[in-house]
Amino acid sequence: xxxxxxxxxxxxxxxxxxxxxxxxxxxxxxxxxxxxxxxxxxxxxxxxxxxxxxxxxxxxxxxxxxxxxxxxxxxxxxxxxxxxxxxxx
Numbered sequence: 203x204x205x206x207x208x209x210x211x212x213x214x215x216x217x218x219x220x221x222x223x224x225x226x227x228x229x230x231x232x233x234x235x236x237x238x239x240x241x242x243x244x245x246x247x248x249x250x251x252x253x254x255x256x257x258x259x260x261x262x263x264x265x266x267x268x269x270x271x272x273x274x275x276x277x278x279x280x281x282x283x284x285x286x287x288x289x290x291x
Contacts (some may be wrong), residue, residue, distance in 0.1 A: 207247040208250040208251065211254070212253075213253045213256060217229075218256070218263070227288060229286075230285070231286075232282060238283045241274075250267065251267055251289055252266045253265055272287055
């Protein structure tokens with residue numbers, strides 16, 4: 203059975219404006235080992251991304267996009283795990 207999963211991140215207002223307008227159609231996230239395990243466990247099912255504006259004055263400002271790529275990079279020297287989530291413009 204295939205599940206369709208939406209992953210959600212919060213974004214600072216300066217980035218949110220660019221992301222929601224389509225100027226910037228990706229987000230880069232550094233995660234810890236526990237978060238990485240959670241993402242890896244559903245990686246094949248993640249189809250959408252929801253970005254939520256952290257601006258407290260606009261508490262419900264968010265958008266959802268269809269993901270086109272998820273890139274995972276591990277910097278082994280410092281064991282930093284980085285994901286790049288890219289979506290359709």
